[in-house]
Each structure stands twice: as C-alpha cells, then as structure tokens.
Amino acid sequence: MSWKKSTELMDTIRHYANFPATGVSLRQMVQFGERPSVGTLFRASQFMSEELPIRLAHRVQELQELPDGLGDMPSIGRVRDWYAQSFEEITTLPKPTLSSEIRERLLKPQNGKNSRILSEATRNPSVHQGQYRSQLHHNNDNAERKNSLKRYYSAGDDTNEWPPELNDYNTRFSKTLEKIKRRHDSVVTTVAQGILEYKRKRQRMQIDHNIQAFLDRFYMSRIGIRMLIGQHIALTDQRAHSDPNYVGIICTKTNVRDLAQEAIENARFVCEDHYGLFDAPKVQLVCNPDLNFMYVPGHLSHMLFETLKNSLRAVVETHGQDKEDFPVTKVVVAEGKEDITIKISDEGGGIPRSAIPLVWTYMYTTVDQTPTLDPDFNKSDFKAPMAGFGYGLPISRLYARYFGGDLKLISMEGYGTDVYLHLNRLSSSSEPLQ
Numbered sequence: 001m002s003w004k005k006s007t008e009l010m011d012t013i014r015h016y017a018n019f020p021a022t023g024v025s026l027r028q029m030v031q032f033g034e035r036p037s038v039g040t041l042f043r044a045s046q047f048m049s050e051e052l053p054i055r056l057a058h059r060v061q062e063l064q065e066l067p068d069g070l071g072d073m074p075s076i077g078r079v080r081d082w083y084a085q086s087f088e089e090i091t092t093l094p095k096p097t098l099s100s101e102i103r104e105r106l107l108k109p110q111n112g113k114n115s116r117i118l119s120e121a122t123r124n125p126s127v128h129q130g131q132y133r134s135q136l137h138h139n140n141d142n143a144e145r146k147n148s149l150k151r152y153y154s155a156g157d158d159t160n161e162w163p164p165e166l167n168d169y170n171t172r173f174s175k176t177l178e179k180i181k182r183r184h185d186s187v188v189t190t191v192a193q194g195i196l197e198y199k200r201k202r203q204r205m206q207i208d209h210n211i212q213a214f215l216d217r218f219y220m221s222r223i224g225i226r227m228l229i230g231q232h233i234a235l236t237d238q239r240a241h242s243d244p245n246y247v248g249i250i251c252t253k254t255n256v257r258d259l260a261q262e263a264i265e266n267a268r269f270v271c272e273d274h275y276g277l278f279d280a281p282k283v284q285l286v287c288n289p290d291l292n293f294m295y296v297p298g299h300l301s302h303m304l305f306e307t308l309k310n311s312l313r314a315v316v317e318t319h320g321q322d323k324e325d326f327p328v329t330k331v332v333v334a335e336g337k338e339d340i341t342i343k344i345s346d347e348g349g350g351i352p353r354s355a356i357p358l359v360w361t362y363m364y365t366t367v368d369q370t371p372t373l374d375p376d377f378n379k380s381d382f383k384a385p386m387a388g389f390g391y392g393l394p395i396s397r398l399y400a401r402y403f404g405g406d407l408k409l410i411s412m413e414g415y416g417t418d419v420y421l422h423l424n425r426l427s428s429s430s431e432p433l434q
C-alpha cells in the first residue's frame with residue numbers, strides 16, 4: 001500500500017481537502033469547449049490539475065473516516081488507494097517552464113471579439129445546500145478558487161501560436177487522465193463489494209442512514225470527476241471533433257426520441273434474454289421526434305435503460321413468464337420551458353408503500369440472490385444483465401440531479417408504477433457539490 005508509506009503524500013492530501021470543490025454547469029462546459037485552442041486547453045489543464053486533486057483528496061479523507069469499521073473492509077481500502085494514487089499522479093506531473101510573456105498571456109483573457117464571458121452557474125434546484133458536499137471542514141478560501149474557474153473559461157483566443165511545450169503538456173496531462181479514468185472504472189463494483197463485506201462482517205441486513213448518505217456523496221462526486229475527466233479527454237483528442245453537435249461528450253442536440261427508442265430496444269432485448277421470452281413486453285413511446293436539448297447522451301441512456309429494465313421485469317414477474325400478451329409500458333415525453341419530463345408507466349404491480357423509501361437505498365433489491373460480484377466483470381460500467389444489485393434507481397437519480405434534474409417514483413400497489421424523470425433544460429445549474 002504505497003499511500004500508507006508516504007506520510008508526505010497524506011499531508012498533501014489533507015491540505016487539498018481543505019478546499020471546497022468548484023461546481024461547473026453543463027452550459028459552462030459547453031461555452032468553454034467550443035473550438036479550444038492549445039492555450040485554452042492548457043488553461044483547462046491547469047484548472048483540472050487543481051480541481052481534480054481537491055475532489056480526490058476529499059474522497060480519500062472520507063474513505064478514511066468512515067463509521068462503524070466500514071473503512072477497514074479490504075475493498076474499501078483498494079478504492080482509497082486508487083484515489084490516493086491518482087491524486088499523486090496529477091499533483092506530481094511536471095509542468096512546463098514558461099516565459100513570463102506566455103504566463104501573462106495565459107492569465108489574461110483576451111478582450112478582442114473572440115473573448116467569451118462565462119455565464120453564471122445557478123444553484124442546483126434538485127438538491128438542498130450541502131446535500132452532497134463532503135462533511136469535512138473547509139477553510140474559507142473560496143475566492144481564489146473561483147478565479148481559477150474564471151481563468152479556465154475566459155478563453156478567448158483561438159490562435160494556435162503557442163510554444164510546443166504547451167501542447168506537449170496538454171498531451172501528457174490528457175494521457176494521465178486516461179490512465180486514471182481506467183483505474184477508476186470498477187470503483188462502483190468495488191465499493192459495492194466493500195458494502196457486502198461490511199454487511200457480512202457486521203451481520204447487517206440494511207445499511208444505515210450515515211452509510212447511505214456517504215454513498216450518495218461518493219457516487220455523486222464520482223459522476224462529477226468522470227464528467228470533467230471525460231470532457232477534458234474528448235476536448236484534447238482532436239479526432240473527437242468531427243460531429244458539430246458535440247462539445248466533448250456533451251451533445252448540444254441530444255435527440256430524446258432516438259435515445260429513448262434505443263433504450264427501449266436494449267431493455268427489451270435484455271429482458272427477452274433473461275427470461276427466455278420470444279417477445280418482451282411492448283413499450284409505447286410518445287415523443288416529439290424533433291425534441292433536442294443539450295445533454296450528455298450517455299447519462300440519459302443509462303437512466304432510461306435502468307428504469308425501463310425495472311418496468312419490464314415487474315411486468316413479466318407480475319403477469320407470469322408464460323403470458324402471451326403483457327400490458328404495454330408507456331413512455332411519455334413532455335416538453336416544458338424548464339424541464340423535459342419523461343414518464344415511464346408500467347402495469348407491473350407497483351411497490352408496497354412501506355418499501356418505497358428502500359428503493360432509493362443502495363443494495364436494496366427484491367432479487368433473491370444477488371449475483372456474485374467479480375471485480376473484473378464488466379469493468380467499464382455497473383450494468384447487471386437484468387437486476388440484482390439494487391443500484392439502478394439510486395444511481396440514476398444521482399445522474400438526474402447532477403445536471404439539475406430529478407427522478408421520482410410513484411406506485412399504486414396492486415397495479416403499477418410511474419417513474420418521472422425530470423431533465424433540466426436550462427443547463428445553468430452547478431454540479432451539486434456546494
């Protein structure tokens with residue numbers, strides 16, 4: 001365990017954990033990322049090389065201070081090591097030596113016609129203040145941090161007359177991020193494994209409120225870190241710029257109907273496969289074909305697929321696998337000024353009212369046997385074939401809230417369930433880290 005050896009590293013981590021994370025909005029990410037120059041990417045790398053260690057440091061500290069011996073579980077230790085190692089890799093990456101002229105140019109946003117003013121990030125409407133913030137004490141040094149965010153975005157120049165050291169550094173930085181992203185691929189499964197170890201050791205049936213709140217914060221933070229990293233890698237990789245509707249991994253014209261249709265097909269396919277059905281229960285989609293908005297298609301696909309899978313499973317299990325004609329699940333997409341709302345209504349028998357709070361807890365599932373968690377299985381994402389880990393709903397709700405949306409569930413026991421997926425289309429709300 002390398003991080004244990006180095007008290008120096010732990011001191012640096014403790015120092016970084018004193019600073020609060022700086023939340024970024026979807027719109028800010030897009031404003032920044034349109035046609036980035038070498039200089040712009042370099043500024044972004046600088047922002048990231050401060051911001052990511054802060055976010056990683058919070059996680060290391062929190063993983064160290066977990067209640068009730070949870071932090072002693074071997075899988076939790078592994079995850080903590082990954083976070084510490086990634087922290088170290090970013091903070092020790094050598095920076096180029098730059099002339100004072102270049103340093104000044106980098107600091108000063110250009111005031112010419114190309115300069116862009118960054119829109120303000122608004123408060124995330126889906127969370128109350130501090131809900132996902134790390135519980136650690138922050139010192140109050142926020143002003144300088146805010147400025148570094150401004151520098152990140154006040155990139156006005158689109159000239160490419162920068163010294164080659166900048167480009168070299170950008171490439172090295174992006175490569176480091178790629179490695180880190182890969183290292184953290186199996187964090188969700190490994191933490192889940194840690195929770196199982198804890199439940200077994202402590203003979204707990206459910207996790208308590210503190211651990212639930214920790215997992216919410218932890219996974220929310222992970223979504224944010226991976227969003228920033230994914231966006232930065234995609235922007236650095238010039239080959240990724242071929243589709244004009246994409247800025248990094250954000251699609252400015254995400255077509256809701258196409259994505260919903262694809263999620264329906266995937267969920268039905270998985271359902272047929274799992275239950276050995278010739279034809280999965282049908283899903284009817286009502287959606288304006290021209291409805292486009294700015295979003296991360298990967299996030300939306302994930303949320304739709306998870307909720308549809310739940311509905312199809314409930315329908316098959318309530319009506320029996322031998323049934324010829326299942327009731328149709330309806331997906332209705334409504335277009336408001338503030339939100340796009342997607343309602344998924346099934347006739348899968350609903351959920352008893354007493355179990356509703358449980359569906360939002362991690363590891364709650366009505367699948368009898370939780371599949372064994374092999375950390376090497378399906379590293380890139382946490383997708384169980386049909387169901388079984390009890391992560392689908394809570395993680396989907398975090399994705400929705402991350403960009404100012406929400407996920408709600410209303411059930412009529414004995415009939416069916418309605419899931420409302422609200423997607424905020426104003427795109428101005430900050431990541432829920434404040």
Ligand SMILES: Nc1ncnc2c1ncn2[C@@H]1O[C@H](COP(=O)(O)OP(=O)(O)OP(=O)(O)O)[C@@H](O)[C@H]1O
Pocket residue numbers: 306310311314346348349350351359364365366367384386387388389390391392393394416417
């Ligand atoms: N549409 C629905 N109808 C009835 N029950 C549902 C519905 N959606 C969710 N549930 C209940 O909530 C539980 C938790 O759902 P969740 O999606 O979080 O996990 P899961 O589907 O069991 O496992 P996975 O992690 O693979 O998604 C399910 O096991 C099921 O009992």
